Amino acid sequence: MKKQENKIYTQEHYQEMYNLSITDPNKFWGEAGKRLSWIKPYTKVKDTSFDLEDLHIKWFEDGTLNACYNAVDRHIEDGHGDNIAIIWESNFVNEENDESYKITYNELKKNVCRFANTLKDLGVRRGDIVTIYMPMVPETVYAMLACARIGAIHSVVFSGFSAESLSKRIVDTNSKIIITTDGSYRGDKVIDLKSIVDKALEMTPVTNKVLVCGRTNKPMSWNGERDIWYNSIAKYMSDECEIEEMHAEDPLFILYTSGSTGTPKGIMHTTGGYLVYASMTHEYAFDYKEGDIFWCTADIGWITGHSYLVYGPLTNGATTLIFEGVPNYPCCSRVWNICDKYGVNILYTAPTLLRILKKEGDFFVTNTSRSSLRVLGSVGEPMQADLWQWYNDVVGNNRCDIIDTWWQTEGGGIMISPLAGFKQSKAGSVSFPFFGINPYIVDNDGKPAPNGTEGNLVIKDSWPGQARTVYKNLERFKNGYFSTFKNFFFSGDGAYTDQDGYIHITGRVDDIINVSGHRVSTAGVEFALNSNPNVAESAVVGFPHEIKGTGLGAFVVMKSIDSITDFKATKNELKSWVRKKNGPTEVPDVIYIVEDLPKTRSGKIIRRILRKLAEDPKSELGDLSTLSNQDSIHKIIDILAQ
Numbered sequence: 001m002k003k004q005e006n007k008i009y010t011q012e013h014y015q016e017m018y019n020l021s022i023t024d025p026n027k028f029w030g031e032a033g034k035r036l037s038w039i040k041p042y043t044k045v046k047d048t049s050f051d052l053e054d055l056h057i058k059w060f061e062d063g064t065l066n067a068c069y070n071a072v073d074r075h076i077e078d079g080h081g082d083n084i085a086i087i088w089e090s091n092f093v094n095e096e097n098d099e100s101y102k103i104t105y106n107e108l109k110k111n112v113c114r115f116a117n118t119l120k121d122l123g124v125r126r127g128d129i130v131t132i133y134m135p136m137v138p139e140t141v142y143a144m145l146a147c148a149r150i151g152a153i154h155s156v157v158f159s160g161f162s163a164e165s166l167s168k169r170i171v172d173t174n175s176k177i178i179i180t181t182d183g184s185y186r187g188d189k190v191i192d193l194k195s196i197v198d199k200a201l202e203m204t205p206v207t208n209k210v211l212v213c214g215r216t217n218k219p220m221s222w223n224g225e226r227d228i229w230y231n232s233i234a235k236y237m238s239d240e241c242e243i244e245e246m247h248a249e250d251p252l253f254i255l256y257t258s259g260s261t262g263t264p265k266g267i268m269h270t271t272g273g274y275l276v277y278a279s280m281t282h283e284y285a286f287d288y289k290e291g292d293i294f295w296c297t298a299d300i301g302w303i304t305g306h307s308y309l310v311y312g313p314l315t316n317g318a319t320t321l322i323f324e325g326v327p328n329y330p331c332c333s334r335v336w337n338i339c340d341k342y343g344v345n346i347l348y349t350a351p352t353l354l355r356i357l358k359k360e361g362d363f364f365v366t367n368t369s370r371s372s373l374r375v376l377g378s379v380g381e382p383m384q385a386d387l388w389q390w391y392n393d394v395v396g397n398n399r400c401d402i403i404d405t406w407w408q409t410e411g412g413g414i415m416i417s418p419l420a421g422f423k424q425s426k427a428g429s430v431s432f433p434f435f436g437i438n439p440y441i442v443d444n445d446g447k448p449a450p451n452g453t454e455g456n457l458v459i460k461d462s463w464p465g466q467a468r469t470v471y472k473n474l475e476r477f478k479n480g481y482f483s484t485f486k487n488f489f490f491s492g493d494g495a496y497t498d499q500d501g502y503i504h505i506t507g508r509v510d511d512i513i514n515v516s517g518h519r520v521s522t523a524g525v526e527f528a529l530n531s532n533p534n535v536a537e538s539a540v541v542g543f544p545h546e547i548k549g550t551g552l553g554a555f556v557v558m559k560s561i562d563s564i565t566d567f568k569a570t571k572n573e574l575k576s577w578v579r580k581k582n583g584p585t586e587v588p589d590v591i592y593i594v595e596d597l598p599k600t601r602s603g604k605i606i607r608r609i610l611r612k613l614a615e616d617p618k619s620e621l622g623d624l625s626t627l628s629n630q631d632s633i634h635k636i637i638d639i640l641a642q
């Protein structure tokens with residue numbers, strides 16, 4: 001594979017390559033695309049337009065390839081079949097009888113082929129959509145790659161989602177088969193995944209097969225007509241399976257993410273461009289070198305897991321570490337112990353995890369070696385300068401490259417980030433755009449914001465990793481990303497450039513809230529609350545939270561406040577209601593039961609005021625004359641004071 005000859009050593013070299021990627025994308029990506037093995041090489045590179053009348057995004061359009069072949073087979077053909085593809089670290093620590101294990105590329109291929117043949121045996125064909133609701137086990141990777149091998153499209157649903165959220169996603173894709181496990185382990189918790197799937201399917205008529213892999217081996221309910229125990233058929237399957245020849249623009253996967261309206265959007269990625277971008281960013285942003293042990297702590301159910309647990313590292317022939325458990329189990333040194341156990345060189349994690357561990361005290365870090373670490377990455381939320389400094393000084397002993405990487409589900413891979421390997425980063429900043437990303441920061445009228453002034457982060461022109469549409473909903477794709485600023489892709493984030501040209505992300509400018517790196521739609525949480533028979537209406541806002549970055553505050557108006565005798569119990573009921581509807585990540589941290597919400601004369605809830613009050617009840621609220629019910633504010637302030 002083309003690796004070290006591409007290495008970037010200086011800012012000038014980066015600038016030169018970057019400029020080429022912007023001024024001559026056909027030349028740049030035409031060359032970069034060769035990092036993959038194509039069945040039929042492409043002759044066309046870029047065919048894209050952000051013009052609403054003619055929106056289209058196509059990369060390497062006439063080339064054909066298979067993503068699974070690129071992630072697995074070709075490394076074997078290159079003589080690297082005995083290299084470790086996956087290190088799996090179990091939830092449990094047991095030095096005498098460690099159940100963690102390693103999988104070589106040879107083994108990976110066999111496991112994936114057996115899985116692929118199982119899917120075929122169950123009737124899965126090219127173009128079918130397969131829902132994967134699984135924890136952090138290697139079988140999840142086999143399932144994804146098996147889909148890619150046979151040309152099926154995977155839709156991985158984060159295993160922390162509720163039955164109802166899972167059901168919505170199954171209905172939207174009309175997926176006929178779900179892959180899951182009997183259960184999962186997270187710290188000292190056992191989660192009964194299969195029963196969540198059962199519940200989801202009670203609400204979902206479409207699915208007719210559930211393929212169950214074993215993990216916890218605990219008793220579970222079983223529907224003999226629908227449920228299939230993976231091992232019982234996989235053992236009859238061959239460990240060889242032909243690859244399907246796919247067009248570069250054939251869908252590889254759908255991944256749901258929160259949208260402003262509360263209904264999740266099925267972000268669709270295609271094969272060629274996505275894979276080029278995931279593998280290239282993995283190599284360049286992290287300065288990946290052959291033999292490196294790469295650990296991304298994200299869950300496989302998010303885009304970070306797709307691109308940097310699976311497709312990026314495996315396409316580059318790397319060793320990717322998958323950790324089943326949680327960072328503070330059995331103790332707060334777990335993450336650093338894992339780094340030492342396997343000699344992790346590159347760690348990619350999120351500010352929330354760092355905040356949790358930082359709070360426990362430096363001792364849990366400093367009592368470990370961490371000498372193998374070279375690059376420390378972060379993603380998902382703004383990383384404040386003090387956290388950056390802690391990551392650098394305490395975790396990295398001041399000798400690692402820190403890269404704060406900004407991107408999003410829609411981007412497919414890292415979009416703005418320093419490149420590790422030479423000093424390109426700065427505390428509190430995501431630094432510079434990756435190749436092919438041409439960011440602008442504009443005011444609400446679309447005019448460039450001067451340096452130092454916050455504006456909307458938009459991207460001019462397409463990059464190969466970009467999502468191609470919202471599944472079955474091109475209109476929503478157009479409206480969501482291309483209609484706010486003409487001829488630009490709108491990220492939904494705010495940002496500014498400092499005097500040295502470094503980019504800083506300030507957070508979402510729409511009604512999405514970033515809670516512990518998870519995208520939560522306020523509308524979605526309000527929708528869940530409002531569907532409770534006792535709730536009249538609600539408003540959800542974000543407020544600064546020590547661990548989560550942003551917490552969720554809900555102001556709820558009950559239909560009959562007088563009948564409430566125990567407010568605490570009512571609030572807890574509402575929390576469990578949201579947990580059941582939307583899953584644990586969307587449960588409000590604080591609920592205020594109020595008599596009325598501040599509204600304009602036309603009846604719109606003024607969230608700006610609630611946001612200020614949730615942050616600090618003593619906030620200066622500014623001009624309240626547009627309110628139809630000024631009284632509501634004083635009552636809310638009283639409630640907050642209690």
Ligand code: WT7
Nearest residue numbers: 379380381382404405406407408409505508519
């Ligand atoms: C949103 C995307 C693909 C990354 C994982 C989350 C926020 C992401 C950063 C960062 C500040 C960040 C943005 C973005 N975000 N990275 N380094 N600094 N904010 O993917 O669920 O699609 O969320 O996460 O608000 O829009 P996602």
